[in-house]
Amino acid sequence: MKKSVLLFTILLFTGCIYGQSSTLNVAEILTSAECGTCKDLLENKLNYISGIKYAELNLADKILNVKYKTKKISLGEIRTIISELGYDADTVKAVESAVQKLPLCCQPGGMKNK
Amino acid sequence: MKNIIVTVLSVFLVGAIQGQVKGIVYGSDKKNKEAIYGAKVKLLKANYGAITNEEGRFELILPKELPDTLVFSAMGHYSDTIIVDKKDRFISFEVVLYSDQLLPEVVASHKKGTHTISRLKTLHVEEIGAGELRKAACCNLSESFETNASVDVNITDAVSGAKKIQMMGLDGVYTQIQLENIPYLRGLESSFGLNSISGTWIESIQITKGTGNVVNGYESMAGLVNLELKKPDEMEKIYLNAYVNAMGRAELNFNSGFKLGEKWHTGWLAHGSLDQLEMDYNNDGFRDKPLGKNFALMNRYDYHGEKMEAKIGINAYWDSREGGQVSALRDDPSGFYDVSIDSKHIDVFAKTGFFLKRPQHSIGVVYNAKYQTVDALFGLRKFSGEEKRGYINAIYDGIINNTDHKFKIGLSGVYTDIQQHMDSLTSDRIEIVPGAFAEYSYTGMRISSVVGVREDYHNLFGFQFSPRVHLKYILTERTDLRFTAGKGWRVPNYMIDNISLLATSKAWIAPDTLIPEISWNVGGSIMQEFKLFKQKGSLTVDFYHTRFENQMIVDRDANLNGIVFGNLSGTSYSNSLQMELALSPVKMIDIRFAYKYLDVRATYAGTLQQQVMIPVHRGFFNFSYKTRNKRWEYDFTCSVFGQARLPQVQLPDGSLTNGNTSDVYPILHAQITHIYKRWDFYLGGENLTNYRQKNPIIDAENPFSPTFNATRIWAPVFGLNVYAGIRFSIDQKEKE
Numbered sequence A: 001m002k003k004s005v006l007l008f009t010i011l012l013f014t015g016c017i018y019g020q021s022s023t024l025n026v027a028e029i030l031t032s033a034e035c036g037t038c039k040d041l042l043e044n045k046l047n048y049i050s051g052i053k054y055a056e057l058n059l060a061d062k063i064l065n066v067k068y069k070t071k072k073i074s075l076g077e078i079r080t081i082i083s084e085l086g087y088d089a090d091t092v093k094a095v096e097s098a099v100q101k102l103p104l105c106c107q108p109g110g111m112k113n114k
Numbered sequence B: 001m002k003n004i005i006v007t008v009l010s011v012f013l014v015g016a017i018q019g020q021v022k023g024i025v026y027g028s029d030k031k032n033k034e035a036i037y038g039a040k041v042k043l044l045k046a047n048y049g050a051i052t053n054e055e056g057r058f059e060l061i062l063p064k065e066l067p068d069t070l071v072f073s074a075m076g077h078y079s080d081t082i083i084v085d086k087k088d089r090f091i092s093f094e095v096v097l098y099s100d101q102l103l104p105e106v107v108a109s110h111k112k113g114t115h116t117i118s119r120l121k122t123l124h125v126e127e128i129g130a131g132e133l134r135k136a137a138c139c140n141l142s143e144s145f146e147t148n149a150s151v152d153v154n155i156t157d158a159v160s161g162a163k164k165i166q167m168m169g170l171d172g173v174y175t176q177i178q179l180e181n182i183p184y185l186r187g188l189e190s191s192f193g194l195n196s197i198s199g200t201w202i203e204s205i206q207i208t209k210g211t212g213n214v215v216n217g218y219e220s221m222a223g224l225v226n227l228e229l230k231k232p233d234e235m236e237k238i239y240l241n242a243y244v245n246a247m248g249r250a251e252l253n254f255n256s257g258f259k260l261g262e263k264w265h266t267g268w269l270a271h272g273s274l275d276q277l278e279m280d281y282n283n284d285g286f287r288d289k290p291l292g293k294n295f296a297l298m299n300r301y302d303y304h305g306e307k308m309e310a311k312i313g314i315n316a317y318w319d320s321r322e323g324g325q326v327s328a329l330r331d332d333p334s335g336f337y338d339v340s341i342d343s344k345h346i347d348v349f350a351k352t353g354f355f356l357k358r359p360q361h362s363i364g365v366v367y368n369a370k371y372q373t374v375d376a377l378f379g380l381r382k383f384s385g386e387e388k389r390g391y392i393n394a395i396y397d398g399i400i401n402n403t404d405h406k407f408k409i410g411l412s413g414v415y416t417d418i419q420q421h422m423d424s425l426t427s428d429r430i431e432i433v434p435g436a437f438a439e440y441s442y443t444g445m446r447i448s449s450v451v452g453v454r455e456d457y458h459n460l461f462g463f464q465f466s467p468r469v470h471l472k473y474i475l476t477e478r479t480d481l482r483f484t485a486g487k488g489w490r491v492p493n494y495m496i497d498n499i500s501l502l503a504t505s506k507a508w509i510a511p512d513t514l515i516p517e518i519s520w521n522v523g524g525s526i527m528q529e530f531k532l533f534k535q536k537g538s539l540t541v542d543f544y545h546t547r548f549e550n551q552m553i554v555d556r557d558a559n560l561n562g563i564v565f566g567n568l569s570g571t572s573y574s575n576s577l578q579m580e581l582a583l584s585p586v587k588m589i590d591i592r593f594a595y596k597y598l599d600v601r602a603t604y605a606g607t608l609q610q611q612v613m614i615p616v617h618r619g620f621f622n623f624s625y626k627t628r629n630k631r632w633e634y635d636f637t638c639s640v641f642g643q644a645r646l647p648q649v650q651l652p653d654g655s656l657t658n659g660n661t662s663d664v665y666p667i668l669h670a671q672i673t674h675i676y677k678r679w680d681f682y683l684g685g686e687n688l689t690n691y692r693q694k695n696p697i698i699d700a701e702n703p704f705s706p707t708f709n710a711t712r713i714w715a716p717v718f719g720l721n722v723y724a725g726i727r728f729s730i731d732q733k734e735k736e
Helices: A002-019 A036-046 A075-085 A096-101 B002-009 B141-145 B327-331
Strands: A024-030 A052-058 A063-069 B020-028 B033-035 B040-043 B048-051 B057-061 B068-073 B080-084 B092-098 B115-117 B125-128 B151-155 B163-167 B175-179 B182-184 B202-209 B223-229 B238-245 B249-259 B264-275 B291-304 B308-324 B338-355 B362-378 B381-400 B402-422 B425-443 B447-458 B462-476 B479-490 B507-509 B517-532 B535-550 B552-555 B562-567 B572-583 B589-604 B607-610 B617-626 B632-641 B665-676 B679-686 B721-730
Touching (some): A024 A075, A036 A063, A075 A096, B040 B057, B141 B151, B141 B163, B141 B202, B163 B175, B552 B589
Parallel strands (some): B507 B562
Antiparallel strands (some): A024 A063, A052 A063, B040 B048, B040 B068, B151 B163, B202 B223, B238 B249, B264 B291, B362 B381, B425 B447, B447 B462, B462 B479, B552 B562, B572 B589, B589 B617, B617 B632, B632 B665, B665 B679
16 A cells, blocks of 8 residues: 555656646745745735746745746746735836735835834 | 732633743753753743752743743853743643753754653643644544544444544543543533544644543543634634545535734634435445435634733534435335434533732632434434533642642533433433542652542432542653553443443343442553664553443343343453553654553443443554655554453344354555645545445344344444545744
């Protein structure tokens, strides 16, 4: 039984690796995400955008790892989506009206000692 | 006098409303992570805090004014903050502060596992969180334990669909089940009540092995299972779940929580289940599972004021099921074997609390009233029961000098009017049990302990003293040692506790006298955390020995034609050893292995024998994989049940069963969940190898003969089951 589990796991990963074609890109975007809610907001929005394979935010360095199909969506478009959510994306600044709508802890400086 | 009444009437239950935040603060320079001694942890609004100890640990009692901001600061590090809310009560935080030599950003890492053993609690508590509950269909409470190795759910007969939990090889009646710290599923509900709580109502489950603490009652002998339901202020605004399975069961669940003005929140939880498809795959003329319907509805309110808080709730449940012979055989003019069970209950609870002027001191009172009835028919044998119950528990929580020394003292009162009738036997009693308890907790650098005593006075059985002690020793930063010892007791209800034994023609020989069951439990556990493949893993080994001073022994071996109920004369004990290994080879995969050894023996027919129906060895394996984009979840569980002793019974041809041992068998479950924004779609299978016990019913052709027996069941009657469901939820808006 353990062998079949191992086989299943290997097959799963092989499938994942095989699925990657050369039009896939992995990018790192520096965001202004502050807390756990920001992580949920960003990931839940981006993971369902057509063309994005996955989006993972590392709160420690605020970097968002995105894997996407270059033919379906561009890095610039991804940055725009992030800024419209209310977060900075590399050099693209967050849309001010969206920032106001974010919960308290997500506001810039929301996690700092007041 | 008036002040006392006012205080008593408007007091606060600390456990439910006043939460505790605990955690460890680490300092990191990105290469190494080390606990910080002397880091300051402070609540901004409430303006008080704590300092971390040598292990970097801290603990704070949350103020009533929530949400608040927790600020972590340490010299040479960037400070950080986290917002704490009421729901951050059972979560232990791990905070990492970064050295100011490093990055300009600082974060508190907020880690919530799906299946965690809370390292910071003195008692060995296993927590099943929301993530774990999603791994299986979890439509009712019994399914919520499918991915857990500590609690087993067993079918006790082949006809009624009764399900009971089991811990450490001991019957479910020895485990106290609580609903938000209020004793639940006891008395008449012990056999059929597992369906009364829908899995979709549950927020988390805490499992404690051993006698638990003295605060909530005396009945936890093998363990304690506490169910936390969804709270009105945190639950989804709308939650809908529809479920169907190949066995013919269809379920609909609906939850809704919303605000009712400034200080009130309310929640509605509704559940309905219909099972109208008759099945008889093993062709024994009996329904493989009963047809039935059940409905449950709960409405709860939370009030958060400046000086007081209150929770009130009411829940109603109705379950009706019909098993026994298939419809085709019901035209027989000489009669047919019908199994019909009707249970209903109405339950009202309230918790009120009042913060005292002295910080860290509070009083809470819990009230509960319940009315339930159970009517059961097994062929020609009838059971009917009615129970009225009232419960009140008042707890005063305080500290001595600082939060290292905490105490709880309180009073409790239970009133029960329980009437049971079975064929020609009657067992009625009224119980009035006032009690007092005191508990002291010490949290030191390495040692924490909880010592408690309870004294209850039972109107029929006199004084019962129950001491309980729990110790925790932090051996290393990654190793916890725990020890527990204590006494628990309960008054047995031999009829409803063993109702499945009516599914046979054997007569019941009633006990001479009714005396409380008393048990002593001693045990301990070692929990070791380690890092493997850059992920956290843990190994837990626990051992518990439970010895009964008195027990209602159900002897199926003493007399071939009857089941003898009597009080223990001899020895009865249970040894339970469990080893569980949890690891994460890759970030997206969680694997768990567990092995359980049960040695449960009692004096049956004069000799010390293994308890029937308990497999001595049991293995368990759980695998779970979540894709990186969080859209797919795959879960797989495999349980292997070892051999168990079976009672020797008479077969229709007059001979006796030989080789009275069950076979070793596996049960496999798997589920795939697809998450799309607010929707979840899940598809799963239970008992994938289609393992079924052959001929579970002895003499099924002659249900009224003296050898008819549907109680000798040790494996599923129903084979492969496939199910599918949809969940939809909208959360309540975030508070600004």
